[in-house]
Amino acid sequence: MEHESLGRLLSSQSLSTNEQSIDALTQSNEYLKALIEFVTSVIHINSVEEVIWLLTDEIIGKLGFEDCVVYLFDESTNLLHQKSAFGAKNPAAREILDPITLAPGEGIVGQCFIEKQAILVADTRLERDYIVDDSARLSELAVPIVVDDKAIGVIDSEHSQSHFYTQHHLNTLDAIASVISTKYANVSAITRLEQTIEELEEFKKLQQAIFDVAELVYLSSSLDDFYARLHRVLLRLVRAESFFICLFDELKDCLEFPYCFDTEMGGVFDFCIEREDFPRSMTAQVVLSQRPCLYQAQDIANFFQKNKIILRGKLPHSWLGIPFTTVDGVKGAVAIQNVSEEVAFTAKDSELLVYVSHQISIALKRKNDEALLQHLALHDDLSGLANRTLFLDRLKHALSRDVRSQEFKTVIMFLDLDRFKLVNDAYGHQVGDALIRAVSQRIGECLRGSDTLARLGGDEFAILIEDIEQIEQVEQLAQRIIQALNSPILLDDISIMTSASIGIVQSSCHIHQASEMVKLADNAMYQAKADGKGRFVFCRTDQESLVVDVLTIENELANAIEKRQFFLEYQPVLSLGDEKVVGFETLIRWQHPQKGVIYPDFFIDVAEKSGQIIEIDKLVLEMACQRLLIWQQEITTPFYLNVNVSSNTLATHNFLANFIEIVGQFELAANTLNIEITERALIDNLKNARVLLRSLKQLGHKIILDDFGTGYSSLSYLHQLPIDVVKIDRSFVMSIDESEASLSIVRAIISLANSLHMKVVAEGIEHDSQLAALRALHAHFGQGYFFYRPMGQEAAHKLLDSQVC
Structure with missing residues (x-):
């Protein structure tokens, strides 16, 4: 368009050269020079406003015009606005005298804009649409500025002389308008590009922040840590001088603020708002109404004047609060505020904070699930006491401290109620359960605050006593407990007489394992029962009595490894949806030449202490690969084998190389050999375990975490590791149909696994009621005696054959 306008201008100049005087030609050349000057100057200008002021300041006067005004259309007002001027309308630099606005179609300028055609009025006295601006003039020339067939403005010039404007004037202004439209298009394109780049940068920043916030839910070690990290991420997106998170505590009937940061008040602090102050708390109104609120300075000032807000520090200039409700029904809110007037929050900030509040609710749900899971995993649901897992963990730490200090001050008691079975049989389980709770209370009243009382199961209790x-x-303590239990216990108008037999063991340099010490206390307890019940017996140990059996097993294991006296059995893993066998867990057995088949419970602990487990794991891996290869050649049904790897083996520096060497001897199908590991294997060396497991996954092997739920440390690490499957420990599965606590644990584990995109295998299914409960919770897979016991290779082969479609 610009070139066409210049062409018309040059053509009119050639024509006028032939038809007009030399003076007219000279004038035309001046016009052309002015136009070229305008085009040249515009090149270095980057805004349309600068271009049109250049036109009126530098160019229009050289065209011999008395007056000129440039109008630009404003879409927000739908009006044409005067944006630059020459002549009487421009009394001072970049100033427009009494600027007016015109609607499209109004006056000569409005018609020119609508029609997108130049209008030349020879005598305004004859033009009824002529509109007088600063003063009446006799002729007018209006030329549209058009970009992509869309009018964006008008160049309008008026003259005191009628019939002043010629076709040559029109062509000149048309060429100028074309230059402006081209510049407008270029500037708009650059502006759009810059805006797009800026938006992309903002979007990238937002996406990264959203990812970081979502990741915090799993990376944070605690809710306090999550809140602090969340605040740091939010500061990258929003300038907020204060950041608050509050939760409504229904029991205390108050608003608690677990995290508050306020620049004015000097950092992080916490406080609560009581019920009587709710009407004067903006945060309370957000929580109770569950509606977002965005308040600016005037709103907040009005609230303050009407005594409707609690003021802590200075009056906020801008305040934004977003509510949330967790899956568990906990109500809360997240709020930000600024005291300074520099930044006021917008609807965009509100959208961001809605996402943040959603992540807070997810984090609260996850942390509450973890806390519940940890509590249930470590406590007995009937008595509320520590369970075996927690007891052994505390005992292990106590023994480690004794070894470091070489001062053996740890003692445990193993208690078993006498005649408990008679109570259960005579009065039923309800009375038996009540007796357990009453006994727990009486024993607890005899202990120090630092002692640990645990229920190991049934009517068995254990007490950990440190720093003796x-x-x-x-x-003296044992005697107090016996006396406390000798008094009758009244339950539902039934007087129950009971007593306890107690075995006692003190730590020594010869006891290395917590389970070993518990076993010794258990033996002492049976000795107390044999001696007449209702009494206590100390277990005295020496090095020889503890070591002889271990040395024998070590020697026999060495011989078994050399002669490959081990074989595998296979326990099926089934899909709980259709009860189809999807794979097997491989289980090691020792074919002892004199003692027959020996199960791993007898020798695995010794093998782990001696380091022989590493060679045993190699043999198991090799046998599993051999069997897998044979079955893959004979059976078309898809299946897999799970191989257990001990923490000792996983910790060896050359484990991965040995693993690749053994598996590499067999051409196994992808995703058919899975690795089962325990929590201990993770916690002993988390960093190395993470690298190792990722390497195994890259080789095409799924990772299964065994006995999940019996420990608690893995909850903090689970999301950091490339785990594919978690196996729920059989202790929870076996009581899922009877114990609400076990049901809650299994539900929490499945929920946690699903949130981390992991599958779940339930171990130890023995009854149809357990299966029904697991199906109701949407557990994925299961194994147990209800389906199949561990079986030999021939039986496993036939089972797979029977499933061929």
């Missing part, structure tokens, strides 16, 4: 200075203290 004299053994007489233990004897």
Whole structure:
């Protein structure tokens, strides 16, 4: 368009050269020079406003015009606005005298804009649409500025002389308008590009922040850590001087603020708002109404004047609060505020905070699930006491401290109620359960605050006593417990007489394992029962009695490894949806030449202590690969084998190389050999375990976490590791149909696994009621005696054959 306008201008100049005088030609050349000057100057200008002021400041006067005004259309007002001027309308630099606005179609300028055609009025006295601006003039020339067939403005010039404007004037202004439209298009394109780049940068920043926030839910070690990290991420997106998170505590009937940051008040603090102050709290109104609120300075000032807000520090200039409700029904809100007037929050900030509030609700749900899961995993649901897992963990730490200090001050008691079975049989399980709770209370009343009382199961209890200075203290405690339990216990108008037999063991340099110490206390307890019940017996140990059996097993294991006296059995893993076998867990057995088949419970602990487990794991892996290869050649049904790898083996520096060497001897199908590991294998060396497991996954092997739920440390690490499957420990599965606590644990594990995109295998299914409960919770897979016991290779082969479609 610009070139066409210049062409018309040059053509009119050639024509006028032939028809007009030399003076007219000279004038035309001046016009052309002015136009070229305008085009040249415009090149270096990057805004349309600068271009049109250049036109009126530098060019229009050289065309011999008395007056000129440039109008630009404003879409927000739908009006043409005067944006630059020459002549009487421009009394001072970049100033427009009494600027007016015109609607499209109004006056000569409005018609020119609508029609997108130049209008030349020879005598305005004859033009009824002529509109007088600053003063009446006799002729007018209006030329549209058009970009992509869309009018964006008008160049309008008026003259005191009628019939002043010629076709040559029109062509000149048309060429100028064309230059402006081209510049407008270029500037708009650059502006759009810059805006797009800026939006992309903002979007990238937002996406990264959203990813970071979502990741925090799994990376944070605690809710306090999550809140602090969340605040740091939010500061990258929003300038907020204060950041608050509050939760409504229904029991206390108050608003608690677990995280508050306020620049004015000097950092992080916490506080609560009581019920009587709710009407004067903006945060409380957000929580109770569950509606977002965005308040600016005037709103907040009005609230303050009407005594409707609680003021802490200075009056906010801008305040934004977003509510949330967790899946568990906990109500809360997240709020930000600024005291300074520099930044006021917008609807965009509100959208961001809605996402943040959603992540807070997810984090609260996850942390509450973890807390519940940890509590249930570590406590007995009937008595509320520590369970075996927690007891052994505390005992292990106590023994480690004894070894470091070489001061053996740890003692445990193993208690078993006498005649408990008679109570259950005579009065039923309800009375038996009540007796367990009453006994727990009586024993607890005899203990120090630092002692740990645990229920190991049934009517068995254990007590961990640390920092014992004299053994007489233990004897006195045992006597107090026996006396406390000798008194009748009244339950539902039934007077129950009971007593306890107690076995006691003190730590020594010869005891290395917590389970070993519990076993010794258990033996002492049976000795107490044999001696007449209702009494306590100390277990005295020496090095020889503890070591002889271990040395025998180690020697026999060495011979078994050399002669490959091990074989595998296979326990099917089934899909709980259709009860189809999808794979097997491989289980090691020792074919002892004199003692027959020996199960791993007898020798695995010894093998792990001696380091022989590493060679045993190699043999198991090799046998599993051999069997897998044979079955893959004979059976078309898809299946897999799970191989257990001990923490000792996983920790060896050359484990991965040995694994690749063994598996590489067999051409196994992808995703058919899975690796089962325990929590201990993870916690002993988390960093190395993470690298190792990722390498195994890259080789095409799924990772299964065994016995999940019996420990608690893995909850903090689970999301950091490339785990594919978690196996729920059989202790929870076996009581899922009877114990609400076990049901809650299994539900929490499945929920956690689903959130981390992991599958779940339930171990130890023995009854149809357990299966029904697991199906109701949407557990994916299961194994147990209800389906199949561990079987030999021939039986496993036939089972797979029977499933061929």
